[in-house]
Structure formats: structure tokens, C-alpha cells
Amino acid sequence: MTQLLLFNVxxxxxxxxxxxxxxxxxSLILNLSNVINFAHxxxxxxxxxxxxTITPYVGFWGALAIAPLxxxxxxxxxxxxxxxxxxGRDPLYSLLLTFGLAFVLEDGTRFIWGAQGKPVTVPAVLSxxxxxxxxxxxxxxxFMVATVAVVVGLLFVLLRHTRMGMRIRAGTLDLETVxxxxxxxxxxxxxxxxxxxxxxxxxxxxxxxxxxLEPTMGTGLLMPSFIAIIVGGVGxxxxxxxxxxxxxxxxxITAVFLPAGSEAVMYVMMALVLxxxxxxxxxxxxMMT
Amino acid sequence: MSPExxxxxxxxxxxxxxxLLAPFWMAPLGGYTALGTRVLxxxxxxxxxxxxxxxxxxxxFGHAAYFGLGAYGAGFALKFLAPSTPLAxxxxxxxxxxxxxxxxxxxxxxxxVYFAMVTIAFGQVFYYIAFQWSSVTGGDDxxxxxxRQPIDLGIATIDILSSANAFYYFVLFCAALAIxxxxxxxxxxFGRTMxxxxxxERRARFLGIPVDRHIWIAFTLSCFFMxxxxxxxxxxxxxxxxxxxxxxxxxxxxxxxxxGGMRSFWGPLLxxxxxxxxxxxxxxxxxxxxxxxxxxxxAIVxxxxxxxxxxxxSTVKA
Numbered sequence: 385m386t387q388l389l390l391f392n393v394x395x396x397x398x399x400x401x402x403x404x405x406x407x408x409x410x411s412l413i414l415n416l417s418n419v420i421n422f423a424h425x426x427x428x429x430x431x432x433x434x435x436x437t438i439t440p441y442v443g444f445w446g447a448l449a450i451a452p453l454x455x456x457x458x459x460x461x462x463x464x465x466x467x468x469x470x471x472g473r474d475p476l477y478s479l480l481l482t483f484g485l486a487f488v489l490e491d492g493t494r495f496i497w498g499a500q501g502k503p504v505t506v507p508a509v510l511s512x513x514x515x516x517x518x519x520x521x522x523x524x525x526x527f528m529v530a531t532v533a534v535v536v537g538l539l540f541v542l543l544r545h546t547r548m549g550m551r552i553r554a555g556t557l558d559l560e561t562v563x564x565x566x567x568x569x570x571x572x573x574x575x576x577x578x579x580x581x582x583x584x585x586x587x588x589x590x591x592x593x594x595x596x597l598e599p600t601m602g603t604g605l606l607m608p609s610f611i612a613i614i615v616g617g618v619g620x621x622x623x624x625x626x627x628x629x630x631x632x633x634x635x636x637i638t639a640v641f642l643p644a645g646s647e648a649v650m651y652v653m654m655a656l657v658l659x660x661x662x663x664x665x666x667x668x669x670x671m672m673t
Numbered sequence: 674m675s676p677e678x679x680x681x682x683x684x685x686x687x688x689x690x691x692x693l694l695a696p697f698w699m700a701p702l703g704g705y706t707a708l709g710t711r712v713l714x715x716x717x718x719x720x721x722x723x724x725x726x727x728x729x730x731x732x733x734f735g736h737a738a739y740f741g742l743g744a745y746g747a748g749f750a751l752k753f754l755a756p757s758t759p760l761a762x763x764x765x766x767x768x769x770x771x772x773x774x775x776x777x778x779x780x781x782x783x784x785x786v787y788f789a790m791v792t793i794a795f796g797q798v799f800y801y802i803a804f805q806w807s808s809v810t811g812g813d814d815x816x817x818x819x820x821r822q823p824i825d826l827g828i829a830t831i832d833i834l835s836s837a838n839a840f841y842y843f844v845l846f847c848a849a850l851a852i853x854x855x856x857x858x859x860x861x862x863f864g865r866t867m868x869x870x871x872x873x874e875r876r877a878r879f880l881g882i883p884v885d886r887h888i889w890i891a892f893t894l895s896c897f898f899m900x901x902x903x904x905x906x907x908x909x910x911x912x913x914x915x916x917x918x919x920x921x922x923x924x925x926x927x928x929x930x931x932x933g934g935m936r937s938f939w940g941p942l943l944x945x946x947x948x949x950x951x952x953x954x955x956x957x958x959x960x961x962x963x964x965x966x967x968x969x970x971x972a973i974v975x976x977x978x979x980x981x982x983x984x985x986x987s988t989v990k991a
Contacts, residue, residue: 418785466971477974477978479732485967487967490963610794613790648802
């Protein structure tokens with residue numbers, strides 16, 4: 385029993401770490417540009433498939449480095465051409481646009497790579513279990529969590545200690561003032577969008593090693609990220625981090641006692657947060673109205 | 674009668690004439706009556722989404738949940754309560770509408786993209802319940818084992834089960850009731866207040882309008898209409914599908930509303946016609962129909978924010 389619980393908590397943490405990576409990208413874009421990026425799942429899948437395609441040439445490690453960048457480049461182009469014209473309009477339009485984009489990305493991957501799922505092999509170094517007792521902690525899962533930790537660390541450094549990061553944080557609070565201080569917010573939003581999509585692409589590469597690849601996988605992974613943001617509190621990246629880990633662990637623990645409810649428990653948590661503390665655990669007052 | 678009102682009256686007569694004669698003009702154009710029935714029900718659902726989106730200005734991305742609850746409610750009534758079509762419609766409408774009223778109280782304080790986000794997340798709760806609780810809902814297979822029943826009027830019985838045309842007219846009658854009610858509400862002082870909130874929420878608040886309460890009521894009404902459409906949809910298919918509650922279904926309704934024109938009363942119906950017919954046609958010739966619909970939708974969002982009807986209107990006026 386203890387081992388089962390340990391297994392599920394570890395599992396939950398690993399899945400939670402994964403949600404965090406996804407949700408941070410969404411959260412970045414949402415905070416600065418007020419866009420709910422419905423296509424985030426689509427970008428994740430694109431990242432995974434790019435990695436799948438280039439692995440034979442550059443190896444797993446090369447793919448891990450290149451695929452997220454390539455995905456970010458696609459995101460950058462799409463932001464410039466399609467999302468940017470909508471910033472002046474009601475924020476609902478950009479949400480609608482990304483919803484259409486999600487259709488096209490999912491169908492595009494199906495068109496290029498086929499509807500059949502693709503297995504992805506990870507390097508042998510990473511696929512070994514660590515020990516007999518802890519059979520469920522494979523090197524790959526540990527590697528996933530470590531990667532997420534490093535990337536999240538880097539992201540926070542970027543946001544706190546670089547000029548661009550500080551501008552992004554300032555823009556989250558008051559974009560108009562940032563603009564009037566002579567900062568090109570169009571460019572800032574584009575860069576910010578690209579960083580968010582980079583995180584989606586990276587999630588895709590990591591997910592591919594764990595789950596394999598399927599064109600429809602993005603949709604299923606999008607919703608937990610939404611919940612992570614709502615639970616953690618809109619406007620707070622630390623909140624998103626906490627929210628992602630919390631719902632991961634909660635669904636891991638629920639899986640022990642009530643397997644059918646492991647997915648539903650996230651929604652229950654969200655409902656509770658909205659009832660008791662509508663701004664989310666670490667959210668700023670007024671960010672979510 | 675002013676020219677403006679006369680023009681409106683002519684358009685209204687044309688719409689209802691087209692709807693009433695649909696079984697006769699659809700067949701020569703390559704359609705079939707059942708397709709018309711489906712368009713009508715989905716169009717009613719899209720109009721219900723638009724009741725909130727186009728006239729109160731808040732976007733619910735989780736309305737499929739109430740649509741699906743309506744379908745399950747109708748299915749349960751037919752399967753377990755009594756073999757009566759009107760009873761099924763009432764039960765379905767109540768189930769979805771009451772759920773909407775309860776959740777709406779939690780949701781109505783949010784605005785903009787957060788409103789959309791919270792509605793999606795709550796909608797997914799119902800999807801998971803329908804999907805996981807298989808002993809009651811049939812799980813992945815959906816709720817089966819019920820069928821719509823002939824309507825007994827006392828003097829005559831209308832066989833809506835086997836006659837496609839009779840069923841179309843039954844659905845049209847139901848849809849007309851709902852559409853009439855929707856139009857009536859929008860013309861009432863309450864409806865005007867909804868539009869005032871859409872146009873300028875802060876000013877409405879300054880005028881002493883309880884904005885959150887109005888949004889809650891508008892949300893609830895829209896859920897009742899949605900659940901009614903869902904109950905009709907269960908009768909169309911004799912089946913309730915858990916995927917009917919999924920947020921991608923909500924997305925379809927929003928797409929219909931936006932494609933048709935979200936500021937106009939009839940736009941979503943036009944959107945439903947375009948969406949369903951296009952989907953029906955494209956999926957028969959290509960497996961990549963999603964791309965076509967996605968690109969068309971993105972083009973409309975980017976270039977014709979008022980939708981097809983808005984585009985037609987501006988060309989007619991110009």
C-alpha cells in the first residue's frame with residue numbers, strides 16, 4: 385500500500401511537472417497579451433513531431449535542443465502574421481483565432497505524419513529503472529522532472545534578471561505605462577509569445593518520449609494546464625507552478641483510491657478554489673475579473 | 674411602415690418561409706430532411722450561445738455541457754420515467770437549465786477570457802461525469818435504449834418516429850417557440866439591459882444596474898435554451914453522446930455563432946447551416962476537413978469579425 389501510494393505520488397509529481405511546463409507557457413502569453421492560446425496543445429504536438437522527424441539525423445539530444453526552437457520559430461511567425469492584428473480588438477477574437485489555429489495544427493500534423501500514433505525511443509541511458517524497489521522511477525521520468533526544474537529556473541532568472549524579462553513582468557502589470565515609456569510592446573509580445581511556444585515545444589518533445597506521439601494528444605493535455613492556471617491564480621507564474629504540481633499530485637493520489645476520479649479531482653479542486661478563493665492560490669486581486 | 678421595418682419584415686417572412694418549406698427545396702439541392710433537422714437543432718444551440726455572446730458580450734466556451742445535459746435528461750426521462758416526448762423535453766431542459774443556474778452563480782463574476790476559461794473547465798466536469806459514470810450514463814458508448822415517441826394530441830397522433838418530415842415540423846415548431854421566446858426576451862427591458870452591459874459595462878454599473886446578476890440571469894436563460902436544444906438533439910439521434918458535452922463541441926457552437934455573425938439574431942442559424950453542410954460535404958471528400966473549417970474560421974475572425982451575415986449586410990448597404 386505504501387509503495388502504491390509512493391508510486392502514485394511520484395507519478396503525480398512527474399505529471400504535475402509536465403503540466404507546469406505547459407501551463408507556464410500558456411500563463412506567460414495570457415498574462416502579457418490577454419490571449420488564451422487554445423493552440424498551445426497543437427504547438428506541443430508539432431514540437432513532438434519535429435523531434436521525431438529530426439531524431440534520426442541529430443539524435444535525441446539534438447532533437448531536444450532543436451525541436452523547441454523550431455516550434456518557437458513557427459509560433460513567432462504565426463504571432464506576427466495572425467495574432468498581432470487582433471490585439472487592438474476585443475480579447476475574445478484572439479481566443480477564437482487560436483481555437484481555429486488548433487484545428488489547423490492538429491489536422492496539419494495528421495496530414496504530414498499520418499493519423500497513426502508514432503512510438504518514440506529514448507536513449508538507453510534514460511530508459512533504465514533506477515533500482516528494483518523503485519521500479520517506477522525510470523531515468524527518463526527523472527530526466528523529465530530535472531529538465532522541467534532547470535527550464536523553470538532559467539525562466540524565472542530570465543524574468544527577474546534580464547531587461548526583456550523585467551519588461552514582460554512590467555507589461556503584465558500595466559502594459560500602457562510600459563508602452564508610454566518607449567518600449568516597443570509589439571516586439572515584446574512577439575518575443576514573449578515565442579518563449580511561451582518554446583515551452584510548448586519542449587513539453588512536446590518530453591511528452592513524446594513518455595507517451596509516444598498522436599495528432600490528438602494536445603487537446604487532452606491542454607485542459608489540465610488551464611486548471612493549473614486557475615488554481616494557482618491568474619497573473620502569478622509561481623502560482624501556476626504550484627497549481628500544476630498540486631493537481632498532478634492530487635490526481636496521482638486519487639488514482640489509488642478511486643481510479644475513475646483521477647481526472648475529475650482536478651475539476652473539483654478548481655471548483656473549490658473558485659468558491660473559496662476566486663483569485664486562485666497566489667493570484668492577484670482583480671486579475672481575474 | 675418605414676422602409677427599414679418593411680425590409681426587416683420581408684426578411685423575417687423569407688426566413689420562416691425557407692424554414693417551413695425546407696423539406697421540399699432541400700431534396701432537389703442534394704440535401705435530405707434529416708440533415709435539415711440536425712441543422713435546425715444545432716442552429717438553435719448556436720443561437721443560445723449567441724444569446725450570451727452576442728447580446729451580453731460574454732463568451733461561454735463550455736455551453737456544450739448544458740446541451741449534453743439536456744440530451745441526457747431527455748434520454749433518462751424516455752428510458753426510465755415514461756415514454757412521452759414532451760416529458761422528455763421538459764426533463765432535459767430542466768436538468769441542463771438548473772445545472773446552468775447553479776454554476777452560473779459561480780461563473781457570472783468573471784469577465785472576458787477568464788469567463789471563457791472557467792466555463793470550459795466547469796463544462797469538462799460534466800463531460801467526465803458522463804464519460805466515467807458508465808453504470809448510469811453508458812460511459813463511452815453513450816446513453817442508448819430510448820426512442821422518441823409519437824405525439825398524442827387526443828384527436829390525432831403525429832408519428833414523429835418514422836416520418837422524417839413530421840419530425841422536422843415538430844422540431845421546427847419547438848425551435849420556433851424557443852426562438853420566439855429568445856426574441857421576446859431581447860426586446861424586453863431586460864434584453865436591452867443586456868445589450869447595455871455588452872456595450873459599456875462600467876456605464877451600466879454607474880446607472881445602478883446589478884451587472885453580475887444580469888449576467889447570471891442571461892447565462893441561466895441561455896443554458897435553458899441550450900438544454901432544450903440538447904433535448905431535441907437526443908430525440909434526433911435517439912441517443913445521447915458524452916462527446917456532446919466536450920469543450921470541442923462548445924467550440925463548434927461558438928464557431929457557428931461567429932461564422933454566421935455574432936451580433937445578429939439570425940447569424941448563428943446561418944453559421945450552423947454553413948458549418949454542418951460544409952462538414953457533411955467535406956468529410957465525405959477529404960479526411961482533412963478540419964483544416965478547411967479551421968482556415969475558413971480564422972479568415973472570418975481576421976477579416977469579417979461580424980461574420981457572414983454582417984458581411985452580407987454591409988455589402989447590401991454599400
